[in-house]
Amino acid sequence: MDALEFHLTSLERRVRILTGVCVALGIVLVVAVALPIARGASTPDRLRVRSLSVVDSQGNERVLIAAPLPNPVSGGKESPRRSPAYGIQFNDKNGNEFGGITIADDGALVHCFDWVQGEATCMFAMPSGEAGFEVNAAQGKTRGQLLLSPNGEVSLMLKDAEERTRMQFRVSADGKSSTQVPTTK
Numbered sequence: 001m002d003a004l005e006f007h008l009t010s011l012e013r014r015v016r017i018l019t020g021v022c023v024a025l026g027i028v029l030v031v032a033v034a035l036p037i038a039r040g041a042s043t044p045d046r047l048r049v050r051s052l053s054v055v056d057s058q059g060n061e062r063v064l065i066a067a068p069l070p071n072p073v074s075g076g077k078e079s080p081r082r083s084p085a086y087g088i089q090f091n092d093k094n095g096n097e098f099g100g101i102t103i104a105d106d107g108a109l110v111h112c113f114d115w116v117q118g119e120a121t122c123m124f125a126m127p128s129g130e131a132g133f134e135v136n137a138a139q140g141k142t143r144g145q146l147l148l149s150p151n152g153e154v155s156l157m158l159k160d161a162e163e164r165t166r167m168q169f170r171v172s173a174d175g176k177s178s179t180q181v182p183t184t185k
Contacts, residue, residue: 056093064089072097074118082106115140137161 054063064070067086071078073096087102090113099113107127113120118140125131129150137143145157152173160166168180 058093060091060093061095062091062093064091069100069102072100074114075116083108085110 051064051066053061053065056062065088068084069081069087069089071080072089073079073091075096076094081104083104083106085102085104085108087100089100089102090098092098096116097114099111101111103109109125110122111124112122115136115138117138119134119136120138121136122134123132124134130147132145132147134142134146135144141159141161141163143159143161143163145159146154147157148154154171156169157165158167165180165182168182169177170180171177
């Protein structure tokens with residue numbers, strides 16, 4: 001019986017050693033496969049998302065890049081866009097839109113910064129062929145406008161607080177220029 005016990009103990013020891021070797025080989029195999037994959041992992045060349053939101057420390061959405069952008073909110077009230085728009089929207093801490101850079105389905109390209117009451121400055125290129133830049137008072141009234149019309153005429157208009165044109169400079173596509181200073185009443 002002693003020889004049988006000796007062989008049984010010897011076999012049990014060999015099984016434990018073999019089990020340990022198999023576990024160690026398994027770990028080495030996992031590391032050998034996983035390490036090169038982890039080292040070879042690279043930053044993707046392209047990230048495809050429909051929306052990317054940048055939030056402040058309180059979780060408020062401050063910058064939104066989206067396709068399409070949601071309708072703008074101003075003073076807590078939502079307004080419809082002229083056409084679905086895609087691009088970047090800047091928001092204040094309350095979620096009101098304070099500007100953005102967009103391209104709309106109708107072809108309008110617009111870049112604006114806003115006051116609380118409305119647009120402050122806007123640069124635009126419209127599908128009609130009109131392009132320009134506007135400066136607006138805090139009350140939303142246009143005070144200045146540089147405009148290129150579809151026919152190639154460029155004009156600069158300066159307006160008073162009531163949006164009455166006080167001075168206008170024009171240059172036609174063929175180079176003819178004019179200046180208008182409306183009479184005040």
